[in-house]
Amino acid sequence: MKWRNIRAVLLQDLYLTKGSMEVIFDVFVFTSINILLFGFISRYLSQGGNKGFEAQSLLVAVIFWEVIRITQYSTSVSSMWNVWSHNLSNMFIAPIRVGEYFCAHVMTAVIKSLFIFVNALIIARYVFHVSVLRLGAFPVLFSYINMVIFSVAIGVVLIGLVFQYGTQIQVLTWATIYAIEPLCAVFFPVGVLPAVIQPVAYLFPVTYFFEWLRALQAGASYEVHKIILATALNLVYLLAGCYIFSRQLAAAKRSGQIVRNDL
Amino acid sequence: MSETVLEVTGLTKRFGKFVAVNNIDFSIARGEIVGLLGPNGAGKSSTIQMLLGLLTPSDGQIRFFNKDFNKHRLEVLQRINYLSAFNTLQEMISVRENLHVFAVAYNVKKSKHKIDELLDFFGVLHLKNERYQHISAGQRTRVNLAKAFLNDPELVLMDEPTASLDPDIVDKVLSMIEQFRRERQLSILYTSHNLHEVERICDRVIFMSHGKIVKEAVPKDLPSLHNLFLQIARETSEE
Numbered sequence: 001m002k003w004r005n006i007r008a009v010l011l012q013d014l015y016l017t018k019g020s021m022e023v024i025f026d027v028f029v030f031t032s033i034n035i036l037l038f039g040f041i042s043r044y045l046s047q048g049g050n051k052g053f054e055a056q057s058l059l060v061a062v063i064f065w066e067v068i069r070i071t072q073y074s075t076s077v078s079s080m081w082n083v084w085s086h087n088l089s090n091m092f093i094a095p096i097r098v099g100e101y102f103c104a105h106v107m108t109a110v111i112k113s114l115f116i117f118v119n120a121l122i123i124a125r126y127v128f129h130v131s132v133l134r135l136g137a138f139p140v141l142f143s144y145i146n147m148v149i150f151s152v153a154i155g156v157v158l159i160g161l162v163f164q165y166g167t168q169i170q171v172l173t174w175a176t177i178y179a180i181e182p183l184c185a186v187f188f189p190v191g192v193l194p195a196v197i198q199p200v201a202y203l204f205p206v207t208y209f210f211e212w213l214r215a216l217q218a219g220a221s222y223e224v225h226k227i228i229l230a231t232a233l234n235l236v237y238l239l240a241g242c243y244i245f246s247r248q249l250a251a252a253k254r255s256g257q258i259v260r261n262d263l
Numbered sequence: 264m265s266e267t268v269l270e271v272t273g274l275t276k277r278f279g280k281f282v283a284v285n286n287i288d289f290s291i292a293r294g295e296i297v298g299l300l301g302p303n304g305a306g307k308s309s310t311i312q313m314l315l316g317l318l319t320p321s322d323g324q325i326r327f328f329n330k331d332f333n334k335h336r337l338e339v340l341q342r343i344n345y346l347s348a349f350n351t352l353q354e355m356i357s358v359r360e361n362l363h364v365f366a367v368a369y370n371v372k373k374s375k376h377k378i379d380e381l382l383d384f385f386g387v388l389h390l391k392n393e394r395y396q397h398i399s400a401g402q403r404t405r406v407n408l409a410k411a412f413l414n415d416p417e418l419v420l421m422d423e424p425t426a427s428l429d430p431d432i433v434d435k436v437l438s439m440i441e442q443f444r445r446e447r448q449l450s451i452l453y454t455s456h457n458l459h460e461v462e463r464i465c466d467r468v469i470f471m472s473h474g475k476i477v478k479e480a481v482p483k484d485l486p487s488l489h490n491l492f493l494q495i496a497r498e499t500s501e502e
Contacts, residue, residue: 008365087350254318
């Protein structure tokens with residue numbers, strides 16, 4: 001991988017981010033609004049006689065959920081901006097490897113998610129007096145890293161689907177994550193889900209991390225082997241995501257769909 | 264004999280049972296402009312897409328600068344470029360930002376100077392801070408030309424570069440291409456539906472129909488490229 005080629009794509013992402021109100025609103029404004037909204041809901045529920053940690057867990061959950069949403073969105077939609085501008089062919093005929101192109105988009109996604117994560121931690125701490133870091137630097141950082149890995153894995157497969165099947169399914173690149181959200185038990189314990197769906201929830205590695213974070217807030221313990229299992233599952237997701245994407249891209253080049261997307 | 268910059272052998276593309284490009288062979292010499300002509304669906308665009316690595320061939324070999332494209336993809340892409348009326352640059356960012364991205368990707372030295380020089384040459388320097396989405400079709404073509412020449416390519420693939428432009432703009436664009444070709448030993452593979460354009464700038468034309476090369480000719484040796492084109496289109500539609 002050449003840093004120069006990664007830098008070219010990073011530059012495009014930077015120019016797009018600063019020049020597009022859509023990106024600024026999608027990534028930064030809506031995230032802040034969401035954090036504020038859930039912060040107020042948490043505060044309201046705390047006043048209703050509920051245990052404080054249950055109400056606060058909503059705020060903590062939405063902070064990590066936004067990390068997933070923004071990382072997946074950035075990984076997938078960065079390429080959609082090139083598809084919408086009919087510029088993808090230009091990018092792919094420049095002397096840039098596909099791996100470099102996606103590495104740059106993942107780096108942009110991580111930078112954006114880190115920015116909104118820190119921003120959310122500050123809002124939680126100083127507006128709602130909820131210190132997420134109180135849960136421990138390691139669990140918070142380790143959960144953040146795993147949320148990012150999961151989102152990248154999902155993000156590359158979703159953009160691969162658009163490359164392979166065309167822009168008529170582009171909605172998947174920003175909407176799929178909302179379908180996954182209830183299955184990952186972001187805002188409630190897995191036990192709340194119908195019994196038949198609970199095993200499905202545990203197929204998503206981030207489910208374990210949301211459970212872990214809730215356990216930490218309740219002052220309860222969480223089994224270490226589940227964290228190890230979730231991390232391993234996450235790495236399988238990432239490897240599988242990269243492999244599936246490479247097959248999707250090869251199929252798109254065989255069928256010509258990648259060029260039709262750009263016309 | 265002049266150096267061959269592109270050599271295509273047995274190039275074939277099948278989509279299921281449909282054969283879009285059928286076992287074609289051709290080459291382009293350094294400094295030569297070759298027109299690729301044919302009716303809609305002849306296989307011109309599929310050929311160009313395979314030459315760029317955007318479409319995987321079913322069979323055949325592509326060699327640029329005597330190197331196998333499959334094995335030397337990045338090295339080849341560094342030395343060629345592409346221009347099409349159907350591809351635009353990133354709409355949401357400025358002309359200068361767009362060209363800067365490609366200047367970094369193509370490792371262009373003194374990129375700021377190079378970008379200004381090219382925009383000036385194509386008469387669009389005053390637009391460099393404009394958002395790409397805010398400039399006209401003719402201006403976009405000229406910005407795209409600047410992008411296509413950013414890396415001092417030895418070969419440029421042009422897929423109907425003047426489609427949907429006003430005639431006066433087409434004339435300007437062709438003059439610019441001719442000037443560029445004179446100043447450098449530039450080779451071009453040029454597809455167009457406009458036979459006057461092809462007659463004006465191409466040294467040689469290749470006619471494609473139903474995915475096959477059906478004729479090669481030198482425009483200046485022909486009494487009428489237009490009549491030949493109609494004859495080939497008629498013959499192939501009767502087959």
